[in-house]
Amino acid sequence: xxxxxxxxxxxxxxxxxxxxxxxxxxxxxxxxxxxxxxxxxxxxxxxxxxxxxxxxxxxxxxxxxxxxxxxxxxxxxxxxxxxxxxxxxxxxxxxxxxxxxxxxxxxxxxxxxxxxxxxxxxxxxxxxxxxxxxxxxxxxxxxxxxxxxxxxxxxxxxxxxxxxxxxxxxxxxxxxxxxxxxxxxxxxxxxxxxxxxxxxxxxxxxxxxxxxxxxxxxxxxxxxxxxxxxxxxxxxxxxxxxxxxxxxxxxxxxxxxxxxxxxxxxxxxxxxxxxxxxxxxxxxxxxxxxxxxxxxxxxxxxxxxxxxxxxxxxxxxxxxxxxxxxxxxxxxxxxxxxxxxxxxxxxxxxxxxxxxxxxxxxxxxxxxxxxxxxxxxxxxxxxxxxxxxxxxxxxxxxxxxxxxxxxxxxxxxxxxxxxxxxxxxxxxxxxxxxxxxxxxxxxxxxxxxxxxxxxxxxxxxxxxxxxxxxxxxxxxxxxxxxxxxxxxxxxxxxxxxxxxxxxxxxxxxxxxxxxxxxxxxxxxxxxxxxxxxxxxxxxxxxxxxxxxxxxxxxxxxxxxxxxxxx
Amino acid sequence: xxxxxxxxxxxxxxxxxxxxxxxxxxxxxxxxxxxxxxxxxxxxxxxxxxxxxxxxxxxxxxxxxxxxxxxxxxxxxxxxxxxxxxxxxxxxxxxxxxxxxxxxxxxxxxxxxxxxxxxxxxxxxxxxxxxxxxxxxxxxxxxxxxxxxxxxxxxxxxxxxxxxxxxxxxxxxxxxxxxxxxxxxxxxxxxxxxxxxxxxxxxxxxxxxxxxxxxxxxxxxxxxxxxxxxxxxxxxxxxxxxxxxxxxxxxxxxxxxxxxxxxxxxxxxxxxxxxxxxxxxxxxxxxxxxxxxxxxxxxxxxxxxxxxxxxxxxxxxxxxxxxxxxxxxxxxxxxxxxxxxxxxxxxxxxxxxxxxxxxxxxxxxxxxxxxxxxxxxxxxxxxxxxxxxxxxxxxxxxxxxxxxxxxxxxxxxx
Numbered sequence: 001x002x003x004x005x006x007x008x009x010x011x012x013x014x015x016x017x018x019x020x021x022x023x024x025x026x027x028x029x030x031x032x033x034x035x036x037x038x039x040x041x042x043x044x045x046x047x048x049x050x051x052x053x054x055x056x057x058x059x060x061x062x063x064x065x066x067x068x069x070x071x072x073x074x075x076x077x078x079x080x081x082x083x084x085x086x087x088x089x090x091x092x093x094x095x096x097x098x099x100x101x102x103x104x105x106x107x108x109x110x111x112x113x114x115x116x117x118x119x120x121x122x123x124x125x126x127x128x129x130x131x132x133x134x135x136x137x138x139x140x141x142x143x144x145x146x147x148x149x150x151x152x153x154x155x156x157x158x159x160x161x162x163x164x165x166x167x168x169x170x171x172x173x174x175x176x177x178x179x180x181x182x183x184x185x186x187x188x189x190x191x192x193x194x195x196x197x198x199x200x201x202x203x204x205x206x207x208x209x210x211x212x213x214x215x216x217x218x219x220x221x222x223x224x225x226x227x228x229x230x231x232x233x234x235x236x237x238x239x240x241x242x243x244x245x246x247x248x249x250x251x252x253x254x255x256x257x258x259x260x261x262x263x264x265x266x267x268x269x270x271x272x273x274x275x276x277x278x279x280x281x282x283x284x285x286x287x288x289x290x291x292x293x294x295x296x297x298x299x300x301x302x303x304x305x306x307x308x309x310x311x312x313x314x315x316x317x318x319x320x321x322x323x324x325x326x327x328x329x330x331x332x333x334x335x336x337x338x339x340x341x342x343x344x345x346x347x348x349x350x351x352x353x354x355x356x357x358x359x360x361x362x363x364x365x366x367x368x369x370x371x372x373x374x375x376x377x378x379x380x381x382x383x384x385x386x387x388x389x390x391x392x393x394x395x396x397x398x399x400x401x402x403x404x405x406x407x408x409x410x411x412x413x414x415x416x417x418x419x420x421x422x423x424x425x426x427x428x429x430x431x432x433x434x435x436x437x438x439x440x441x442x443x444x445x446x447x448x449x450x451x452x453x454x455x456x457x458x459x460x461x462x463x464x465x466x467x468x469x470x471x472x473x474x475x476x477x478x479x480x481x482x483x484x485x486x487x488x489x490x491x492x493x494x495x496x497x498x499x500x501x502x503x504x505x506x507x508x509x510x511x512x513x514x515x516x517x518x519x520x521x522x523x524x525x526x527x528x529x530x531x532x533x534x535x536x537x538x539x540x541x542x543x544x545x546x547x548x549x550x551x552x553x554x555x556x557x558x559x560x561x562x563x564x565x566x
Numbered sequence: 567x568x569x570x571x572x573x574x575x576x577x578x579x580x581x582x583x584x585x586x587x588x589x590x591x592x593x594x595x596x597x598x599x600x601x602x603x604x605x606x607x608x609x610x611x612x613x614x615x616x617x618x619x620x621x622x623x624x625x626x627x628x629x630x631x632x633x634x635x636x637x638x639x640x641x642x643x644x645x646x647x648x649x650x651x652x653x654x655x656x657x658x659x660x661x662x663x664x665x666x667x668x669x670x671x672x673x674x675x676x677x678x679x680x681x682x683x684x685x686x687x688x689x690x691x692x693x694x695x696x697x698x699x700x701x702x703x704x705x706x707x708x709x710x711x712x713x714x715x716x717x718x719x720x721x722x723x724x725x726x727x728x729x730x731x732x733x734x735x736x737x738x739x740x741x742x743x744x745x746x747x748x749x750x751x752x753x754x755x756x757x758x759x760x761x762x763x764x765x766x767x768x769x770x771x772x773x774x775x776x777x778x779x780x781x782x783x784x785x786x787x788x789x790x791x792x793x794x795x796x797x798x799x800x801x802x803x804x805x806x807x808x809x810x811x812x813x814x815x816x817x818x819x820x821x822x823x824x825x826x827x828x829x830x831x832x833x834x835x836x837x838x839x840x841x842x843x844x845x846x847x848x849x850x851x852x853x854x855x856x857x858x859x860x861x862x863x864x865x866x867x868x869x870x871x872x873x874x875x876x877x878x879x880x881x882x883x884x885x886x887x888x889x890x891x892x893x894x895x896x897x898x899x900x901x902x903x904x905x906x907x908x909x910x911x912x913x914x915x916x917x918x919x920x921x922x923x924x925x926x927x928x929x930x931x932x933x934x935x936x937x938x939x940x941x942x943x944x945x946x947x948x949x950x951x952x953x954x955x956x957x958x959x960x961x962x963x964x965x966x967x968x969x970x971x972x973x974x975x976x977x978x979x980x
Contacts, residue, residue, distance in 0.1 A: 166973050263947075276980050307958040309957060313979050313980070316979050316980075320978070333643065343637075343642060343643070343669075343671065343700035343701060345641060345642070345672045345701040345702060346641045346642060346643065347641070347672070379977075379979050379980040382980065383977060395672075397643065416980070420980070424977075424978075431975070432917060434890050434917050434919065434943070435892055435893075435919030435920065435945060436892050438893060441869065441893055442893070442920065445893075445896055445920070473817060497869075498813055498814050498847075498868070501846060502760070502811060502868065503703060503734070503760075505844075505866075505868060507701070510698070510700075521842055521864050521888075522864060522887070523864070523866055523888065523890050523917070524888065524890065524916075525915065525940075525941055
């Protein structure tokens with residue numbers, strides 16, 4: 001098995017008692033948790049804390065499925081800690097208020113947590129570090145939510161985050177090997193460290209139920225409906241995560257195929273080997289996953305050098321974390337140096353139809369329904385709905401879509417969500433914009449029979465496969481037989497896709513032509529190509545030049561000829 | 567710029583009471599030259615410094631080009647050109663304006679505001695006019711008469727219009743007649759894709775009278791044999807660029823055909839002309855197309871196009887330079903690609919979206935095209951590994967034949 005050799009225990013000043021707090025945020029696990037492990041070493045008491053902070057960035061936009069997943073994770077953690085004669089302490093409030101109180105009450109002199117690379121996380125942690133310093137509390141931080149120390153990746157790229165995935169892969173190839181996962185916390189590891197559990201621990205610090213949590217959040221105007229909630233398709237927690245890892249690897253080994261799996265109707269449904277939410281919450285260590293994958297590949301393929309594509313899922317995550325870590329405007333268009341300024345439409349009505357699965361396109365609506373009900377959709381389904389909302393059909397800002405995903409997806413986090421939305425809306429990263437996912441054709445090609453539609457949109461069950469993706473084209477008799485009249489029982493399509501895509505491809509072209517100063521006729525050449533100089537933040541600003549007349553670089557029309565370039 | 571202003575203030579403060587200030591005495595041509603480097607906002611600040619600078623700010627040369635940005639906060643994230651500035655321009659500079667464009671958001675208000683401004687440009691002699699919707703085509707929401715009368719003001723007053731961009735607007739045949747009556751000698755560029763109120767006769771009138779027309783963009787329903795013949799008549803200059811959008815309004819729509827002889831006439835008359843075609847059709851609507859040789863150079867399929875049609879493209883498009891396929895479906899395009907490589911010897915750019923091609927066929931394709939492929943944009947999912955090549959191997963092979971490092975386009979996996 002994979003564990004790194006433990007570092008020497010920190011020195012103790014005479015026989016000072018060390019009382020430590022480990023602060024869980026992500027990294028909700030006991031395996032590969034180096035900051036927790038370091039914290040325990042030489043400590044006399046340990047308290048593992050989770051702070052429920054309704055003020056923290058994005059908290060007001062968390063949907064019920066993610067809260068539930070989080071609570072499962074906390075319960076699981078609490079159970080695991082019980083087996084180690086410890087418990088989890090769940091505390092409500094803001095860290096800047098909570099910690100000074102705890103430092104005093106519990107006589108804390110050590111605090112540990114897993115490094116959080118996101119800008120708001122860094123800000124929050126800087127404030128806590130200051131408080132800790134003032135209170136004489138030693139702070140121990142370790143990187144374990146990402147494969148690499150992101151700072152080093154950026155350093156390797158001359159201080160700039162790589163702006164293309166290709167550039168990122170090239171940098172990864174030059175980085176030192178990924179560090180081995182830290183040893184799991186066991187009774188043995190924790191033997192000298194006690195947790196003074198009080199009798200009223202459950203009342204004061206117990207993991208709340210979903211209802212209790214609902215009541216608490218209600219005070220902060222965060223509401224969710226627990227009635228009628230179906231069983232969780234994605235049960236949270238480290239225990240579940242590790243089981244899934246085994247299943248996931250078993251399946252890969254059995255198929256003996258490490259290529260990206262072909263998309264089919266089944267792929268759309270939640271998989272018992274899906275790992276993305278567990279990686280997001282840190283129930284599963286990305287490094288453990290990395291090494292287990294490597295090991296399996298070597299065994300099955302009898303090949304010692306696995307290709308980078310094996311780690312696709314992990315590396316994309318890493319890429320977006322890297323691009324976002326120094327950019328607090330990463331989730332916005334305005335003021336974001338890596339985002340193209342696109343004149344998106346403001347249209348709350350259209351946005352609501354998309355968010356609620358009322359577009360009139362069964363493929364889109366089924367996906368959004370699954371998303372809302374279960375909290376997870378396949379990544380190609382994400383591409384389909386993201387494209388539809390932004391550059392494909394509705395021409396609405398990716399920021400709006402990102403907020404809806406933030407609310408509904410359980411595996412979403414700030415960096416990956418914002419980065420992926422920018423990518424899918426062709427707002428960044430030098431993406432070609434020509435390939436548009438057809439809201440009818442793409443679904444039909446993926447699941448010709450339409451079972452996915454029938455499952456999530458039961459109102460359309462009666463439609464035959466021929467018409468289920470475009471029921472508005474079905475003759476009246478077919479609609480009557482299906483007991484679903486389009487426009488009455490199910491909405492008419494909210495846009496004409498051919499017309500919308502025609503308009504939008506023209507808009508994207510206008511924007512990119514301005515960006516790249518390309519005046520030729522080709523569509524592909526309008527996207528500026530990444531320059532191999534570290535991909536530094538060359539300001540990708542198509543901008544609105546406030547009626548600039550300036551030097552007669554005519555804004556959008558050339559007098560006479562446009563260069564008939566090839 | 568603000569530094570310069572501060573410096574000026576300081577200097578002026580030192581020369582208290584003096585009538586002379588070097589900065590103020592800079593020759594106007596020099597001021598003009600400097601001001602041309604400044605964005606509008608900074609120039610506006612500079613104009614507040616002293617009288618001479620203010621005069622320079624209003625020199626006609628600085629008001630030749632202007633882009634009016636008309637956005638409403640309720641429908642756009644972007645800022646609009648300040649209404650006071652617009653008033654000033656109309657008042658003091660409308661006769662200086664030569665190259666003008668209007669960028670409007672999706673609200674009807676913005677489009678109407680653009681029309682209002684247009685109506686006031688009576689003293690203008692525009693060379694270039696562009697009406698650009700940055701989101702939904704809001705000019706189509708403006709009452710037709712309002713739009714037409716505004717546009718007519720420009721046509722009648724600007725007798726030397728050279729470039730006109732009026733895509734997605736309610737322009738109609740009579741207004742095109744007005745355009746032609748006043749600007750037939752100077753019109754070089756006309757972009758009017760998706761103008762539903764224009765008929766083939768309307769555009770034919772333009773082609774017949776405007777012999778200097780070099781660039782034209784319109785929808786397929788306006789294209790006719792007569793139009794192509796008019797554009798290839800002796801009196802007509804060489805056409806440089808013809809863009810045609812083929813859009814399906816309803817499934818099963820029927821499209822007319824253009825005779826091969828008309829295309830041949832075009833090529834004879836303008837051997838270097840570029841024909842750009844954008845198709846937004848259902849798969850079964852391609853019947854009338856690609857059955858005979860057609861001189862298309864840039865081809866875009868915005869919806870799924872069948873294997874069969876791509877096969878015909880390979881046979882009948884010898885001048886093809888760029889091919890972009892959004893989607894095809896799940897049968898490999900191996901043969902079709904090879905055929906395209908063989909017959910389309912000018913092909914230098916290809917983009918494939920939701921399609922399938924076996925890795926071996928793809929390598930073969932690249933080998934046949936060689937280094938002339940300057941743009942190769944293939945989605946990762948397109949390439950199907952086979953016995954010869956895996957996905958990891960393919961990028962080396964392709965890079966080898968292209969003479970540069972190449973990777974397929976990727977999409978993030980969650």
